[in-house]
Structures are given as structure tokens and as C-alpha cells.
Amino acid sequence: MRNQQHANRLKGETSPYLLQHAHNPVDWYPWGPEALEEARRSDRPILLSIGYSACHWCHVMAHESFEDGATAEVMNRLFVNIKVDREERPDLDRIYQTVHQMLSRRGGGWPLTVCLNPHDLVPFFTGTYFPKEPRYGMPAFVSVLHQLAAFYAEHRGDLAQNGQVLREALAAMGREGHGAELPDAELLARARHALRTNFDPVHGGFGSAPKFPHTADLEFLLHSDGEGFEMLRTTLDGMARGGIYDHLGGGFARYSVDERWEIPHFEKMLYDNGPLLELYARMAAHTGDPAYAAVAIETAEWVIREMQSPEGGYYAAFDADSEGEEGRFYVWDRLQVRALLTEDEYAVFSRHYGLDETPNFEGHWHLHVAEPLEAVAGAVGKSPDQTARLLASARARLLSMRDQRVWPGRDDKVIASWNGLMIRGMTVAGRLLGRDDFEDSAARAFEFVRRTMDVDGRLMSVYKDGRARFDAYLDDHAFLLDAALERLQTHWRTDDLDWAADLADRLLERFEDAEYGGFFFTSADHEALIQRPKPWMDESMPSGNGVAIRALIRLAGLTGDLRYADAAERGLRAARRAMAQYPHAHGALMNAAREWLTPPPLVILRGQGEALAPWRMRALEACPDALVYAIPADADGLPPELAARVPGSSGPLAYVCRGRVCAPPAASLEALNDILSAC
Incomplete structure (x- = not known):
């Protein structure tokens, strides 16, 4: 004690x-x-x-x-x-x-x-x-x-x-790639092959136990061919069925201790849930499957309910332990569940979540989807709608009961980089799922970080108890730059573009390796340590170099400032050798290389604010992966390249480019749809 x-x-x-x-x-x-x-x-x-x-x-x-x-x-x-x-x-x-x-x-x-x-x-x-x-x-x-x-x-x-x-x-370390060629399509193909070789075709994910989400690799598969996309679908389906997902409260645990995603290590980290929220929302947009939307919605609602501070920032994590025992908050006793539910609710709940099987966690039951709801409906003699309503009421009862338990400890510090990941995920989910409350949540977190953690041109990494501390690292700058560019797609503010450009300038000034290319993890004036790392590989989070390079590619495309594209190119050349050696371990860099080689459509919409909404919706329906910026006609202070894309005299205009190849401005929704039809 x-x-x-x-x-x-x-x-x-x-x-x-x-x-x-x-x-x-x-x-x-x-x-x-x-x-x-x-x-x-x-x-x-x-x-x-x-x-x-x-x-x-x-x-x-x-x-x-x-x-x-x-x-x-x-x-x-x-x-x-x-x-x-x-x-x-x-x-x-x-x-x-x-x-x-x-x-x-x-x-x-x-x-x-x-x-x-x-x-x-x-x-x-x-x-x-x-x-x-x-x-x-x-x-x-x-x-x-x-x-x-x-x-x-x-x-x-x-x-x-x-x-x-x-x-x-x-x-x-980090010097090996000097002077290398740029990544090419063959390297991307090798990465897909390496992922396929390590893929679990039954349960999804890569390798065996313990099994981690590897969100950067999953994002890479989102933009892959048919086989890669099916690998992503199998993985997201397996995770959503498994116990790594919290079936009562929403959100994902850090990893599964088994290959089936059934029993998690019960800690819940912000940095996993931001990218997973985005992936499920994007899958919902790509497939139209409401099951993906449901997981995204429940995860976002959990974050807003339990992980967002009154000041706006997102908290870091929930502990794995409560009352000195791992998982105690989350697991159930069968008799306890039976006592809380009606007979019909229990019949549905127990079959769906495996309570009619043997205990799966130290004599208790941890919830996972053991039988699809359609099969449960047939077994209990109820219609699918009745079965779904019974399951929803049972989940609500048990969540209410669980909320009365001793909670795991919550780490309530606000970490800039992790907030960047969640701001991006919440923004994308809000935009694709039509949820203004998700976009509002992201906006509050974004403003909190800008207001309290960026002090006199110096970004701080951690905020707790009214104090912003520790000079920010590569990941803090890169993930927030990435999030700022996503925010601009939801709600254009030129001031936010200026802040994003300022973050990018700080990256180039304080973090770039001017000799070899790429970005160091610490700034040039950071405390002297025994190494100044320059990490390429994804770890528990996507590589800061990978996220920074892709964000710089996007910022260059948006603003026309080639300094950002040049820095991205230097980084990709420096990373090439590491990417070639372990293709499957560099998902974030592969995503950056893919955008360098095959840029997604960049859509600039100019017109009166309210008139732009249906244009943005049409662009995203035609191409969910397009980068769409709706810039009001009265926006001022724009960079020259954006200012040159003027509104139409009688209505909105859409400017669509892929890399440096641009189509004639589209003056109608039909013309915009035709341009994006090959997306």
C-alpha cells in the first residue's frame, strides 16, 4: 500500500x-x-x-x-x-x-x-x-x-x-536513404503483397496473437485493389464483432490478446480510436453498409461522452484495471445479466454476445458477437426488427448498470498529437455521416489546442491542470497539421489555413533534416539527448514522418506553395530504403507515397456560403476520397493560387484538379459530377 x-x-x-x-x-x-x-x-x-x-x-x-x-x-x-x-x-x-x-x-x-x-x-x-x-x-x-x-x-x-x-x-540511423529514388508503384505493390502474406483471412488483421489494429496499414488497404479492400473489410468486421470493441459503450481497446479479437487488453487509448473512427466512417461511405456507420457513431458518441473535457480537449486514456483487476469494469456474470433483463431480452442478448457459451475471461463473460443477429432472430422466433429492439433495450440496461461500477482510472491529460488524430477522425465522421455534433466536438477540441497549447508561436505537447508543458514533438505538429486540413474541408476559415501553414513552416524550420531529408522527432533546439531520432516506421501510432509528408503534399496542392512539396519529396526519397526493407511496417509513408504518385481529386468550390453545401455533398457522393474545400465568395486573405479561383458571376464554380492537371471550371452540379465520375 x-x-x-x-x-x-x-x-x-x-x-x-x-x-x-x-x-x-x-x-x-x-x-x-x-x-x-x-x-x-x-x-x-x-x-x-x-x-x-x-x-x-x-x-x-x-x-x-x-x-x-x-x-x-x-x-x-x-x-x-x-x-x-x-x-x-x-x-x-x-x-x-x-x-x-x-x-x-x-x-x-x-x-x-x-x-x-x-x-x-x-x-x-x-x-x-x-x-x-x-x-x-x-x-x-x-x-x-x-x-x-x-x-x-x-x-x-x-x-x-x-x-x-x-x-x-x-x-x-536515418542517414541511409540520402539520394535515393522516389517510391514508385512497384514499392506500393510490394507493400500490398507483404500485408497479404501476413494477413489472417479468417479473423482479419495481421499476424497472430497479440493482434493490433495497425490503422495506417488499414488506411492503405482502403485505397487498394479489390483484394486489399476485402482484407480491410474482413478486419473491420472481425474487430467490430470481437471483444476489442466495447459493445455497450462504444470505442476500441488497444489490442487483442488472441487472434480472434475476442479478449482485449482492456485499456482504451485516444490514439487508436481517432483513426478507427475515421476508417469505419469511410467504409460506411464507400459501401453504404449501416453496420460500419453504427460502429463509427457509437465510438464518436463514447468519445464525446467520456473522453472530451469541459474545456474542449480530448483526454488521453482509460486504464485497463479497476479495483485492482484487469477488465473488471467490462466483464459480466451470467446470473447478474439474467437478473437485469427481461426473459425476451436475455434470450436475444445471451445468444448474440456469447453468454450461452463457456466463460471466456477468468470465469466471467466478456461480450463479443457469437451469433449474428439475423440468426438469433430465427432462433428466438422474433422478427429482425423486434430482435434489434430487444437487443438495444438490453444493451441500454446493462450500460446503465455498468456505469454504477467502480470506473477504471482515466488519464485526463490532453496530448496534442493524440488530439490531432481524434480531431481528424471526428471531423471526417461528422462530414461523411452528416453528424453536426461530431463536427462541433472536433471544432471545440481544435480551438482548445490552438488557444491553450500554442503559446507565442511555440506548440506544447501536453496540457493538464491548467498547465501546457513540454515542447511539442514531430507527431504533435504533423497530426495537428493533418487535422487542420481536414477541418478546412468541413468549415473554411482562412485563419485556420494560416495556422496550418504556420505549423508547416515550423516543421520545415525546426524539424527537417536539411542534409538527408525527412523530419526528426525533436526540434533543433530541444534538450540534447543521446540521439535525435528520425522515425520512419509506424508504431502504436502512424509514423509522424508519413503523416507530415502527406499533409505537406496536400498543403502544397491547396496553396500552390512548392516549398511544402519539395520538403515532401525530400522526405520520400530519404524514406525509400526503409520502406523497401520492411514495406508492411511503413503504412503511413505508403499512404503519403500513394498520394504523391496518384493524387486524389482536389475540388475547390467558390460561391456564396449556403449555395456551396449541395455542391460539396455532390462531390463527396461522387468521390468520397476527394479533398473538397468550400470557400465562400467573401473569404479574404487567400493565397494567390486560391484567390485566382474566383466565384462564378451567377452561381458557384467548382475547380477540380488531380496533381497539376486541372479540368475547366464546372458551373453546374451535372458538370461537377461528370468530372468526378471516374473517381
Whole structure:
């Protein structure tokens, strides 16, 4: 148990994760000059522990070791202990996860446990979770601590030499693509082939357990051929049926521990749900299938209800645990469900969600679609409409009951990059599904970020308790630029275009690798660390380089400013070698390359504001993937290329281009439809 009387140096932090450890007996420091100077002064190695508030195994290690007085005594005596929230300092997490993969030859995870030489901050040991007592084939944590302290004391010369080698290896990353050719159609075909080879044709998704959504890859398939599109359909259908989807409250968990999408790791992260919301909305527009629209609507409503702050920003995450148990908030007992529902409701609900099968999660039932509703209707002797109404009333009863449980912890910090992903997803869903409340939600979040997190031309990464902190990273700039361009398609404001262009200028000035191309994760004036990463690969989120490059391509097409197109081209050339080596791991960059090679239609509508609405609707009906900007006739301050596209004298005009090839202006809806008919 935590000793609430004792408080360490984390007590003044705003991160919910750091505050979870503020009463540990461990003498934790946040990352910063005080901790680093104390480590150098005392010549003690740094024990760096990186995690996040919704992480189940982070909680386990905290309970077993960091709340234990005997373990804390060893940590305090032998190390300077630093606790980092990976969501506040993704730069540190990215660097030390990379080192962990280099040293261990396997993937990392959280909690990440790293031992650093205090004099150069280079790791000489990395690991993840360690148990208090030896088990799972792992040594006891205290045993590891003693070995690390002894190694530091006895191998100073080796540490310095090995550290130099490691720094050189880190510095070399990102330089390989200098002077490469641009990605081409053959590379895109290789990416589709790699995804097909790794595809699960039964359940959807890629690989086996654990199974993640990989949203950038799914977006790539959205614009693929017939086989690729069917891969996307199978995956979205499998996820919507599975327990990774919250069938009562909406929204998706982070990943599934099994290949069937049935049992999730129960944490719900904002950064997954923004892209998934967009994908389901786009699938609804492409196919007309109301099932995709229903998932998108329920997910968006969950975000507005439970993830949007009164100030407007979107919160970060919900924990996997409640009352000390993973998934307790979400799972059910069969007798409890029977007692809450009518006989008819239970007959439908139990068959549809698998309560008539054996328990699937530690003696309880976690809901997943076990039998399609059409089959349930036949089995219970009800019409499809009656069955749907019974299911809806049963879900409402159980959701009301679930809301009375002890909730999982909510991480209520606002992260700029994650908000960018959700603003984009909510904007697209609102536009394609005709939901003004979704667009209003996105507008409130967008204005919140602009108002509170962009201070004197400096974007901040995290907002919590009235404080915007930490210089923003590549992902913050890239995802918000991408979101701003989507917002302009919903509601044109020249001021928003100006802000998007300013973000793009900051990307070029502070983040671009002028020598090799592409964008670093940290700005040029960021704190000096052992590496300045330039990440190409998608991880839990789409690659910031991929999103930035595509956004710059779109901004160049909209404004005619070729500086943005030139930077995008340099980035694609630099990324080519990494993309060719692992095509299936670079979905965001593949999406950017696809737009470079085959630009979607760019539709500029000019006319009186109200008159433009049916034109925008017709353009999206003809081509859901078109980039459509409805610019009122009285809009001023436009860039020269946009200002030259003037309204018609007797009504709206539509200017349609693909890349640098433009059709004559369309003066009627029929002409616009004809131009877009080949979409």
C-alpha cells in the first residue's frame, strides 16, 4: 500500500502516471537537471523506469516492487531513480526503446527498465517488467539491482567504450536513404503483397496473437485493389464483432490478446480510436453498409461522452484495471445479466454476445458477437426488427448498470498529437455521416489546442491542470497539421489555413533534416539527448514522418506553395530504403507515397456560403476520397493560387484538379459530377 504521509519529488508533477508513484517509498525524481546532476555528483547509476497510466504491467511492478519498502531501500541506496511518463516524454521512450531492441534483439514494452551511465546517459542495461520474486523465467528485481550496481562499479572502462559505440550506431540511423529514388508503384505493390502474406483471412488483421489494429496499414488497404479492400473489410468486421470493441459503450481497446479479437487488453487509448473512427466512417461511405456507420457513431458518441473535457480537449486514456483487476469494469456474470433483463431480452442478448457459451475471461463473460443477429432472430422466433429492439433495450440496461461500477482510472491529460488524430477522425465522421455534433466536438477540441497549447508561436505537447508543458514533438505538429486540413474541408476559415501553414513552416524550420531529408522527432533546439531520432516506421501510432509528408503534399496542392512539396519529396526519397526493407511496417509513408504518385481529386468550390453545401455533398457522393474545400465568395486573405479561383458571376464554380492537371471550371452540379465520375 502507498504511504500517503510520504511523498517524493513526483508530488508536484501533473502526469497522472507520475502522481501514481508520488507516495512510493522510492525516492523518485522526474527527468530533469536536478536528477541528472545528483547522479553525476553522487556517481550513482540512473535507474530509469518508463511507463504510462493505463499500463497493466506497470501497475503490477509498482505494487510488487515500488511500493515495497525493502526494495525501495535498495533502489535509493544504489541508484538515482527517475520515473518517466512515456506520453509526456515520447522522445526519451523512443530512444531507450530503440536501445533496448538493439541490446536485447527483441521488442520492448512497458514498463521499460533502463540503467544509465550518469555521465553520458548511455544505457548499459535494458529490460521491461521484473517480478519481485523469481518467476516467469525472470530473476527477482532486487537481484537485478545488485548486479547492475556491481557492474557499474567494476567496469567503468568498458562502459565508456561501449557507450561510444552505441552512440555512433544511434547517430547513423536515418542517414541511409540520402539520394535515393522516389517510391514508385512497384514499392506500393510490394507493400500490398507483404500485408497479404501476413494477413489472417479468417479473423482479419495481421499476424497472430497479440493482434493490433495497425490503422495506417488499414488506411492503405482502403485505397487498394479489390483484394486489399476485402482484407480491410474482413478486419473491420472481425474487430467490430470481437471483444476489442466495447459493445455497450462504444470505442476500441488497444489490442487483442488472441487472434480472434475476442479478449482485449482492456485499456482504451485516444490514439487508436481517432483513426478507427475515421476508417469505419469511410467504409460506411464507400459501401453504404449501416453496420460500419453504427460502429463509427457509437465510438464518436463514447468519445464525446467520456473522453472530451469541459474545456474542449480530448483526454488521453482509460486504464485497463479497476479495483485492482484487469477488465473488471467490462466483464459480466451470467446470473447478474439474467437478473437485469427481461426473459425476451436475455434470450436475444445471451445468444448474440456469447453468454450461452463457456466463460471466456477468468470465469466471467466478456461480450463479443457469437451469433449474428439475423440468426438469433430465427432462433428466438422474433422478427429482425423486434430482435434489434430487444437487443438495444438490453444493451441500454446493462450500460446503465455498468456505469454504477467502480470506473477504471482515466488519464485526463490532453496530448496534442493524440488530439490531432481524434480531431481528424471526428471531423471526417461528422462530414461523411452528416453528424453536426461530431463536427462541433472536433471544432471545440481544435480551438482548445490552438488557444491553450500554442503559446507565442511555440506548440506544447501536453496540457493538464491548467498547465501546457513540454515542447511539442514531430507527431504533435504533423497530426495537428493533418487535422487542420481536414477541418478546412468541413468549415473554411482562412485563419485556420494560416495556422496550418504556420505549423508547416515550423516543421520545415525546426524539424527537417536539411542534409538527408525527412523530419526528426525533436526540434533543433530541444534538450540534447543521446540521439535525435528520425522515425520512419509506424508504431502504436502512424509514423509522424508519413503523416507530415502527406499533409505537406496536400498543403502544397491547396496553396500552390512548392516549398511544402519539395520538403515532401525530400522526405520520400530519404524514406525509400526503409520502406523497401520492411514495406508492411511503413503504412503511413505508403499512404503519403500513394498520394504523391496518384493524387486524389482536389475540388475547390467558390460561391456564396449556403449555395456551396449541395455542391460539396455532390462531390463527396461522387468521390468520397476527394479533398473538397468550400470557400465562400467573401473569404479574404487567400493565397494567390486560391484567390485566382474566383466565384462564378451567377452561381458557384467548382475547380477540380488531380496533381497539376486541372479540368475547366464546372458551373453546374451535372458538370461537377461528370468530372468526378471516374473517381
